[in-house]
Amino acid sequence: MHLLWAIPALPLAGFLILFLTEGRLPKPVVSSIGAGSVGLAALLTGYIGWQFVSSDTTEFVSSSWTWMIVGDLDVSFRLWLDELSLVMVGVITGVGFLIHWYATGYMSDEEGYSRFFCYMNLFVFAMLMLVMGDNLLLLFLGWEGVGLCSYLLIGFFHKIPEFGYAARKAFVVTRVGDTFLIIALFLLFHQVSSLNIQDGLLFARENMSEGSTINTIICLLLLGGAVGKSAQVPLQTWLPDAMAGPTPVSALIHAATMVTAGVYLIARMQDFFLLSPTAMLCVAVVGLVTLLIASFTALVQSDIKRVLAYSTMSQIGYMFFALGVGAWSAGLFHLMTHAFFKALLFLASGSVILAMHHEQNMFKMGGLWKKLPVPFIGMLVGSAALVALPLTSGFFSKDAILLKAWKNDSDFSTLFWTVAVIAAFLTSLYTVRMMALTFFGKPQSEMHELKKESLWHPSRIRTVVPFALLAVLSIAGGWLGFEFTGRLFDDKGVHAELHFDPIALLTLGIPFAGVVVGYFLFASDLLDRRILIKNRMSELVSKFWGSGWGFDKAYDTMIVNPFRFIAQTRLNRNDVVDLFFKLIKFLASLFHHILSMFQTGHIRWYAFTMLGGLLLVLLTVVWI
Amino acid sequence: MSVWLFYIAAGVAITTAILAVTRKNASHALIYLVVTLLSIAVIFFLLGAPFAAALEIVIYAGAIVVLFLFVVMMLNLGRSSVARESQWLRPGMWVLPAILSGVLFVVFGFEVLQVENSAKIEGQVVPPKEVGKVLFHEYLLGVELAGVLLLAALVGAFHLGRRYLEERRET
């Protein structure tokens, strides 16, 4: 008997306690429940993970009660832990705990402290259900649960209508994806007569032929779900707006865990995808397109969190791309390293934002490296990993992806590889730009008066420790990854070998090239940046890129506005169907009025008509 | 002899009926009505329905018309009302009802004449005893219903009258 069930149960308990006490607990208690439950779960994960790695079994299973049995449908609350889940659970609880810890300081001045941790714990629980469920319905429970928490946390500052809008947008857009996912579930059930993941995979391996249409449809539907949750083209528009949430939320949900659920889903359903080259190609293309679009967009953003959001999108694009070209292990590896360094980047940016009076515009920062050394170092390390400087974790994972893409024997491998490399170059470019605008150059505006006693102060222990741990993971996480990911899939994992062929050197050199070019463009005074800005052409391009390539606008014009128009103008508020019944009513009252005109109240008139009627009746009788 | 009696009674009934509906003085009209009713009673007798004739006299002429007279006296419809009546009975008002009555007469009469093998009434007397037998056997339900009707009328009349009294007491 192992304690597998306790991993999700701990955050759930935290959620329940915080929910039922309605925010009446003092802040320290809330912090210890909120962060502590996730911390305990992380410790437990470590323990179980160690047990798992050292045992021979391929999976740990923990059954509890039956959810429902109807006809063929038989689903239970049954947890399943294998290598893939373990990586995910490790990331969720580990990184999750660090972010929770950081948030105890970050959120200390905000209203609704308890509510925040309540939602956060619920999120961790839902995310754990997503990755640990042994059937697709349980996965869907987690899937929707994280969507809900994402909604609640984006709209956490519920007094601001724009944030509410962003939250709803996130929920509805991902729900479009979820619809694909649930239809995929229906179809799978139709085919397999079971929603159990392992049953499904077995079925795929044994009963489906390569390239079968039904399998491709299932895969594409699954991809639709993944695209929604992971903010890939074409359902990516919600992620930048989701930055309305508090920064720890962005770090946990919109960078490290929830948005990678799509990657997890595809990896989990690997056997289906392996049988469908078309679907694999789609995954790769979706990843690449997102990668490019997001990178270009990140290049012209002025909001530091939006830069990171687009960066997240592009990095997940990398993961999709990896899955699409068959680099399963590399994709998952990148998921893990990305969770480390992106969480670090977000947390660091959060500290900067707090220090700047909630100012997120990078053009109003500048020269902060002296004043905010801790966030600066954190940001620096995170950026290094993001641009994949050698020996950081990001380097290993990205390198593995690019290498695999090059070796992939598809018709498009060269093209794919080229695009991916260009995107890597762009990544360094926007990262350098972000660093340059934020930390270097001249200060553009006043900073918050930093009080030593405020809990969120960047040098407080609850800020520094998560930074330090995440920084260590961002650098050393690469080495950790080999151990984990080696056992994930049949593709022999990722190897820590250095290649010295031209391709490898190129991938090695691209980040440096990007950094150097970026330095000249954004940091040094050698180049007059105004040339870039004044140019009319570049203005147009930057406007286009800045708006996220016009997706928002297109959706607004095509879907949102027409729907609003027919719904909110008074066109049909009173329900056209009712007109029919109103017509009946109208006719009835019309006849009523006509008939009541005969009722004059003159008795003699009545008598007269009665006699007249009598006459009519008689005449009828006589002549007919 | 009896036949002539019938036609005489019929003539009296028609004449007095016309007079009754055209009088301006209510009391006079009621007296004419009594005469009509008596003539009809005579006809009933001739037709061999002595019980109906008796009821006609006792209840109609005796009770109902007297009730009318009471009301007329109670409302004090004296000379002034006669003047008002003559004002109301303008000749123009007669035309349409007269035409309608005429047409009805023609149609009805046509109908009556349609009856083939028209039989004569021989004046076979149906005594009260026989009427009673049938009334309380075959028409028992009708008697019950008539009883209910009379009760309802009693309650209704009582109610109408009582409210009148109460309200008058208030003023």
Add this chain to the structure above:
Amino acid sequence: MTTAINIPLEHVFFLALILFLIGAFGVLIRRNIIFMLLSLELMMNACGLAFVAAGARWAEPDGQIMFMFILALAAAEVAVALGLVVQLARRFETLDIDRAEELNG
């Protein structure tokens, strides 16, 4: 026992018809409610006469029984109607039926 007359049925019917129409005519031309009621009585009598005549034709008691029902009806009607007349006279201070036209639709 018989009174030994020999009257055609139609003649009695014609008498009933004439009386009925006189009554109807009275209802139509009078504005005074007392006279209208009086005319109504006349109409009912005419109906009763027709019933009795039809009964006499077959020497059956049904005609007389119908007449008795009409009698009951008339009694009931008169009782309520005269109650109404009294109310009308008190409330409108007139017997003009055209003044009491509140029942219009």
Add this chain to the structure above:
Amino acid sequence: MSLLWLIPLLLVAGVVAWLSERVRTTLPNWISLITFIVATLWVTVVWFSGPDTNGLYANWVQDWIPRFGIDFRFEVDGLSLMLIGLTTFLGVVAVVSSWTETKTRHGFFQFNILWVMAGVVGVFSAFDLFLFFFFWEVMLIPMYFLIAIWGHEDKEYASMKFFLFTQISGLLMLVAIVALVWFNASSSGSLTFNYFELVNADLDSTTAKLLMLGFFIAFITKLPSVPVHTWLPDAHTQAPTAGSVILAGILLKTGAYGIIRFVITLFPDVSQDFCVWGMSLGVVSILYGGYLAYSQTDFKRLVAYSSIAHMGFILVGVYSFNKLGTQGAIITMIAHGFSTAALFMMAGSLQERLHSREMSKMGGLWVRAPRMGAVTMFFVIASVGMPGLGNFIGEFLVLIGAFQKSIVLTVFATIGIVVAAVYGLSLMQRSFQGVPNPNVPKMRDFAFREMSVMVLLMIALVWVGIYPQSLLRMSDTFVSMLEFVS
């Protein structure tokens, strides 16, 4: 003691409550509340004591009008027991939610509530079609009074509309019942209204189709489904809180129950042929109801239209003709009862506090009343179809069942889930989130009375959401009996 004593209990309690008003004006509330609590506990006890050997929890047969083959024939199987439990439980909710709402005639108010409930319990347990119709009418009249006497500003119109729709459709059902009995009598020679004999009635397909339509129209009017749904928004909006709770929570379910219990079983073959139409109506209801819900500015009206959408799922489920769909429809009935009852109670509470249901006069209420905000959030999320809460189970089973029947219709029905998110969240945004409305400087938050009921409803929804098996087991006997052509 047989559970069927519940009906006389409710009827007598109604009369007692009415009379007790003369003693004290709060007494009727207490009598009603205690009656419903006792009834709920009773149902619980029966539930756990299990069925008899025939799978029944109670039954009672007695001649009523033998000349026409009409009996008092009551049976309570698992499905009926579940719905009766829902009824009594929502009775508690209804009484508590309108504790302070009625200003006049408390006794008569509680009388009506208790009598509606008695009628509903009768509907859920009658197995003689005449008796069924009898209770069908019994529950209608008090409901009419509830709307017409204690309703809001437009109550006359709404109550009359409600009355006419249900009455006319009920008439149609009566005609169908009598015709069915007549045809059965002429073919089998025995005049009977007994359900169990009519199930085997030998009808030719045209007759069966017409009779089926008679029942069907009556039930979808009650359900309601597009295009006969228009009474519902008016009736719900104008009814007092208790009325809305009962109407949405239970009365709509009698329509669904009728379809499942009578239409499907009395006319199995014709219903099979009809299934595409049934499902299509359901899908149209889902999408049209959702779309209109989004258009509303009135809190209660929005919830009312969302009910139409949810009821669409029931139609889709029932007419997908398999175990999954039918079970899904049944779970939806239960879960929708809980979630919508709570939302209507919330609407009532808001109206009590703000004297308006217009969402333009709300906004940012979370700041004023965080408990109300959290509770509303919970139930909005439930009705949006969040896994782990009851509504999801129902909708999921319905959809997965429907998928086996018609892929295209299922896909359209699934879009309804997205629409649900749109209107559900916009309800939340417009009333509780956003900038606090300056016209509402303060608002009383939920106190113990309201909170206790809400917590009960939440527990119920979570229970349905994570352990639906306990309910599925109850209805399984009935659902397994249905003959599905696979």
